Amino acid sequence: MASLPSLAVGGATLHRLDSDPRKLLPASAVPLEKKLAYQRRPPAAEGVQEASAPPLDAQEALALLREGTAVESAFYVPLLQRCVETKSLPDAGVVHAHIIKTGFHQETFLSTSLVNLYMKCGSTEYARKVFVTLPRRNVVAWTAMITGYVHNSQPTDAIGVFLHLLESECYPTSFTIGAVLSACCALSSIEIGKQVHGYVIKYGAESETSMGNSLCSLYSKCGSFESCLKVFERIPDKNVISWTTAISSCGDNGYPELGLSIFANMLSENVEPNEYTLTSVLSLCCMVRDLRLGKQIHSFCIKFGCEQQLPVKNSTIYLYQKCGEINEARRLFDEMDRVSLITWNAMIAGHAQRMNWAKDDIESNLSGFEALKVFQKLNRSGTKPDLFSFSSILTVCSSLLALEQGEQIHAQTVKTGYLSDVVVSSALLNMYNKCGCIEDAIRAFLEMSTRTLISWTSMLTCYSQHGRPKEAIRLFENMRSAGVRPNQVTFVGVLSACSHAGMIDEAEYYFDMMTDEYGIRPVMDHYACMIDMFVRRGRLEDAFAFVDKMDFQPNEIIWSILIAGCRSHGNKDLGFYAAEKLLEIKPKGIETYVLLLNMYISAERWQDVAKVRSLMKDENIGIIRDRSWISIKGQVSFFLANDKSHPQSTEMYNLLENLLREATSLGYVPYKSVEVSVKEDEESSNGSSTIKHHSERLAIAFGMINTAEGATVRVVKNITMCRDCHNLVKFFTTITKREIIVRDSKRLHRFTDGKCSCGDFGAFL
């Protein structure tokens, strides 16, 4: 929180200063010639060529001034405007010097323009110097100072100037208040914002549309979405800006559907949207992944003639990219003659998003590598990546388990200074976590200058995933001491940590704390953690009792945990009961069916096997392929179970045979072979399973052959590991003295010295 004692301490400060009801004048009450100094030229739309130069040739005019030619005061006006456009500080100096020489600096109007000019050129110091020597200060000068400080990222100074203004003889206008509210936004200070709001109400400016719009935006950006909507509803004459603010606020606060319905209301009230509105609406379509609606909005943009505008285009590209229409996205991108950094970022983020929605892991990987290519092109284009680029690309590296690329990007964030951004450093932490490098993740966390809820939660779940529950819980307590309020996701991390450690009392304690102290309603995930914990300790009755505590229907995941638990603890009857319940809700996940089939097959309940298979046909569950992949030097190799298609197969199989022999001599005993694939009937149901090597073994063997001795091998697998492979890989690490990391569909396994970080409590097929 910024230190603004005069405001923060005395809530009444603003009001006490003046009780003159005229203290806030409507903007129109400011004499016209004084308004000129404040008038800002609307920024040229991105992607559109600047309008042709004004009649005045600025260079010639500046040359005249340098020669010392005497001019009239009116001569400066267009020149000052021109300098504002070019943002040239040296030119500003030339004009300023001449004005002083000719004595025109006594004219308030010119000097006020100079304040504005210096602010626009980024020199708040020069602006302040001119301002304090002004012979007479009108509201335009005050407002130029406030706006200038806001634009130069000095919001605290902006508020300071406002306080001085209130003590002066000047009256703020709605422009002034608008600038002050922007300062509150930049400070994320809802406290000061509320006081300004009170001021606005007191002096009767609340009904002014622009005021309502500013307040609406303030509340939205300070996380008070309810107030934002309330203010919006109370604006008597809503204009297109009011509607756009409300619509984009819905997106910012995670209510895209509401935003779309407000857009519908806007249309039914016959307010015409503009490019700002349509850009926001396109973004909402992205959030809900509604390509059909998005295409309609895109045609809308074409109808309005704004589809070429850069922000509109960026949103459109992102939409197509995220929804998998990569050719369309690429076409739009290639057609553009001018792109902005946001365009690049939208391409990268679009690919990153598509990874989550791809139809299979091959497509997902392709998307990830496309994102890396775009990032590389961005670097070569001469444009500097920003925090958005870095956060997106680091997330891509996490999903790909692309540690080498991730490390390079880490170096780049250090060089460019973007690592100091919380979002970037959180993304980095996450990248190291997903790649199995917990030490680097911890370092990233420790080196953060500020930590958000997400940084803490990321670190916490990182400890939990790496099988270090005690540290997870210690971190949770540190987080609370630091005054950071945990949310639902944080508690998933805490509960799963307790679950892994079998800390039942602690889990129950934190479960109660979540509801009692933080008022967070437990959702499915929290119940899943608790039930999982009881199941792991073999307390099946407690697990089923906890299911009864839920005030909603358990989902597929919960029943699957129970079934798996019943199987491993040999309670067939409870397992069959859970399976009945599961079948009632018609599961969707392919792994759920594998679990069911394996259970019924091992119990030789062939009628049930047939029932499950027919349900799979009804629900259109396809076949599952056991697949693993490994990335070496930017090259991904995919493997199926018993894959012999790779040129190095012979070597790989020989290596595996040797490893198996050594493992056996060290005491490895295979578990009864488990059918992982669900293929067509005859292969799996007759029990003549020929599976010898599941895919991760092949990927690991390939990794060992193609990396230096002793190097860590990192493999990703599309489904859960089976118990047998999990056990065998532990032996591999002992034999080869290598660390092996396997990220399966459920969790991360870091194998070292014959042990796994999951503590063998992972869910196995």
Add this chain to the structure above:
DNA sequence: CGCTCATAAT
């Protein structure tokens, strides 16, 4: 006064 791109989970 309003727009587009970014981080956490069983």
